[in-house]
Every structure is written in structure tokens, then in C-alpha cells.
């Protein structure tokens with residue numbers, strides 16, 4: 281029997297129990313009573329190094345993730361340091377409240393790895409978590425860390441603001457594009473230019489690679505980057521270029537380790553705290569709006585004996 285207590289579950293997950301790990305991840309996806317306890321345990325442990333992959337549906341993120349899993353496990357470390365013998369993968373699809381078709385496809389594609397003891401793949405869906413997936417994903421990453429994962433990948437589907445948010449919660453953000461007119465432009469419009477540490481031109485077996493590279497380089501010229509994003513070409517379907525992509529990840533990690541990681545993580549932690557605070561304040565407002573005092577203030581507003589600012593002050597100070 282698998283326990284329900286988060287502390288016991290973390291102990292089991294650290295010994296390698298995938299069932300225990302899965303249950304902990306279910307806790308952080310939901311807003312149940314075990315969420316807080318799980319978060320407290322997870323944030324007390326070091327985070328894994330996280331690579332986020334984002335880009336339009338069909339760009340080849342899952343195929344590429346699959347390739348990276350193989351390269352990462354074969355290497356077993358980043359450039360000789362930070363050893364790991366297992367890889368965790370979170371597949372996120374914000375557009376589907378529960379695991380939909382795209383995720384199922386990912387599962388099937390990654391099936392070679394799904395039966396591998398050294399690989400843990402999990403599709404994430406929001407189950408009423410207070411801030412949705414953009415809060416659940418960082419928590420899930422920390423749960424992986426608590427379960428002794430030192431390296432993890434997060435694949436997000438789509439190119440909306442939330443996907444950009446999730447992907448940029450990674451240490452290294454990889455934006456996957458394809459050759460073809462306008463793909464670089466689309467990535468730029470979606471705000472991906474600002475968050476990308478590495479651009480991948482996947483499906484480099486197709487025409488238009490040179491043009492896409494040139495477009496990306498031109499757009500990068502316009503921005504100001506302390507780290508100039510790398511551009512890597514891959515053919516995920518054959519594995520060509522996946523070693524090169526790994527090298528680019530290692531290179532970016534070295535750059536971060538070389539004095540930038542604390543600042544990078546601080547910015548991320550601020551953003552995360554900001555999101556949690558906003559979500560808590562929003563739910564506090566919703567709670568106030570259900571109370572009698574709130575209706576009394578609305579009555580006063582209708583009677584013209586107060587104004588919305590004073591009414592809000594009163595509600596906040598009373599409750």
C-alpha cells in the first residue's frame with residue numbers, strides 16, 4: 281500500500297518509487313490539503329537543472345526531447361560535473377484541461393523511454409490548482425528535485441503567454457522552430473525571442489534552413505543580449521544534431537554557472553512568488569465578495585454614502 285502522507289511519499293520517491301513520485305505530483309497539481317505539505321518538503325531540497333522546450337505544435341519538441349533523453353543518459357553529467365543517472369520529463373499542454381490527444385501522442389512517441397527505469401515521463405494537467413499550470417509546473421519541478429532528479433526537461437505545447445511563462449521557468453530555454461518563411465517571425469511575435477537561450481531549427485532536412493537562420497540572426501541583432509542565444513540545427517527524426525544541441529545546453533549551463541545562475545534563479549523565484557501572491561490575493565478577493573460585509577458596502581455604494589475606494593479599504597481592514 282502506498283501511503284498518503286507527503287513525508288512518507290518523499291522518502292519513498294527518494295528510494296526510487298515512481299508510484300510515490302506520481303502521487304506527489306498529483307498533490308501539486310491539485311489544491312487539496314496535501315499541496316502545502318508537499319511544497320514545503322519539495323522546496324527544502326535542491327532543484328534539478330531544467331531545460332524547457334517550447335515552440336509551435338508539430339515543430340518536433342517531443343521527438344527532440346526523446347533524443348535529448350538518450351544523449352543525457354549516455355553522458356550522465358553536464359560536461360563532467362553534476363552527475364545524474366535519471367531524467368525527468370514533464371509534458372505540459374495548457375490548452376487541454378486533462379491529458380488530450382497531443383499528450384497521448386507524446387506518450388507513444390516516448391514509449392522507448394517510458395519503460396526505462398532511468399526515465400520518468402509525466403503529462404501534467406491542472407486540477408483546480410490555485411494558479412493553474414504556471415504555478416503547478418515549478419512545484420512539480422521541485423518535487424522531481426526532492427525525488428533526487430538532478431536533470432529535468434519540460435515540454436510545453438503551443439506558443440501562448442502561459443507556454444512562454446512555463447518554458448522560461450527553466451534554467452535553459454530552448455525554442456524549437458522549423459525552416460520556412462515566417463517561422464522566425466512567428467517566434468518573435470509570440471515573445472519567444474526574449475526568452476530563448478537556444479534556438480533549434482528542427483526539420484533541418486527540409487529546405488529553407490539558411491533563410492530561417494538568417495532571419496533569426498537578424499532578429500537577434502536587434503535585441504540586447506548578455507548571453508547571445510545559440511542557433512542549432514537538428515533533424516530530430518534521425519537524431520542528427522542532438523549531440524550538438526546537448527553541447528549548446530552544456531555551454532549555456534556553464535555560462536550560468538559562471539556567475540549568472542544566482543541572479544537568474546533570483547529573478548525566477550521573484551516571478552514565482554509574485555504569481556503565488558497574486559493567486560492568493562485573487563482568491564482572498566473572491567472570498568470577500570461572498571461575504572455579507574461586501575453586500576453592505578454595495579448597498580452603501582448604491583445609496584451614495586460611500587465610494588469604491590473607501591468601501592475597498594473598509595473591507596480589507598475588516599477582514
Ligand SMILES: Nc1nc2c(ncn2[C@@H]2O[C@H](COP(=O)(O)OP(=O)(O)O)[C@@H](O)[C@H]2O)c(=O)[nH]1
Nearest residue numbers: 337338339340341342343482483484515516517
Ligand atoms: N522531416 C522531419 N520530421 C520531423 C523531424 N522532427 C520531428 N518530425 C516529425 O514531425 C512531427 C511532429 O513531431 P513532434 O515531436 O510530435 O512535435 P511537437 O508537437 O513539437 O512535440 C512528427 O511526425 C515527427 O516525426 C525532423 O527533424 N524532420
Ligand SMILES: [Mg+2]
Nearest residue numbers: 341342382386
Ligand atoms: Mg509534443
